[in-house]
């Protein structure tokens with residue numbers, strides 16, 4: 209990260225979610241980011257520019273021919289501004305502004321800057337479900353993504369109409385975290401991170417296994433985010449149909465015993481150990497060489513043996529095979545109730561430095577792929593995050609890893 213303050217152009221377009229952009233601007237400022245707001249005409253219908261000017265301390269751009277002097281200094285127009293920003297963040301991004309970005313319009317300060325900039329562009333779409341699902345919007349989305357525009361959200365939730373559906377803007381803290389991840393790509397450089405992910409397969413005989421429904425998506429998302437942020441990533445992956453991120457060192461395993469052995473083998477290079485795997489707690493006592501016959505007396509009752517706890521074993525590894533315990537050990541706790549209490553219990557019981565608890569089951573009530581998590585560490589208040597998509601949760605988890613490693617988040621450090 210360069211020494212100078214990172215600079216974000218926050219574009220506010222016409223959506224009821226524009227009021228939440230005020231919080232986005234405030235959180236970015238708190239994280240040490242210089243924020244210049246540009247509003248489309250639609251945006252100004254929902255929130256007055258004065259609100260943003262008061263929050264950011266800078267005049268808001270509303271006219272493409274306007275030359276403003278952000279934070280003093282020489283007055284600049286959109287071309288110069290386009291070279292100075294480190295990120296253009298459009299939050300909320302209405303269906304209309306997405307369409308205008310696709311078309312390459314430049315008739316307001318936001319779209320004019322987007323057309324001129326070489327900085328990354330990120331959008332946080334917000335609109336009614338019907339508009340979001342419309343083929344025109346979906347085509348525009350695909351086009352923008354293909355051009356490299358990053359997209360955060362939207363999520364399922366209550367919409368302006370009062371109905372629930374897809375199209376609600378991601379929460380401000382989720383958007384800010386995603387923006388900071390772009391602004392600070394290398395904050396994990398030099399760290400060795402090992403992640404377990406996916407289910408395990410515990411064989412009963414050559415054709416049958418004991419397993420669970422885990423896909424490994426969370427661990428894969430963390431691996432991807434950690435690699436982008438500069439870490440040396442090893443992913444110990446149980447059987448899954450998902451493709452691991454390119455460039456990550458992947459070790460494929462099937463059983464809990466193999467997962468533990470693979471984790472122990474890489475201990476010397478592991479500073480941070482993250483256990484997301486849904487390890488089967490038990491395995492069939494006997495893995496038979498031949499297929500168990502229906503008529504066999506043992507077919508009626510399955511004798512089980514306890515599997516090793518990969519997480520607890522790694523966190524208690526003192527000098528196992530000459531390698532010290534990783535400095536930071538992170539566990540996950542999927543709970544159906546009392547998330548914080550259960551996560552704190554797991555923190556102590558499994559000797560972790562951080563436990564990420566999440567509510568699962570029908571109670572969770574979020575749309576597909578969205579989760580709400582709670583980070584629990586010793587002697588600190590719990591930190592809640594979400595509902596958010598797994599990729600955003602991954603960034604949050606890595607921020608919390610940094611927080612427990614050196615006692616503060618990048619935001620708190622204002623890095």
Ligand code: CTP
Pocket residue numbers: 404464483484485486487488489515516517518519520538539540541542
């Ligand atoms: N874990 C592991 N090896 C196991 C079991 C769990 O590494 N054999 C790790 C998971 O990857 C996750 C955490 O431990 O990080 C989750 O623990 P979990 O199995 O859900 O909790 P339990 O210890 O089984 O407690 P309980 O069933 O009481 O919730």
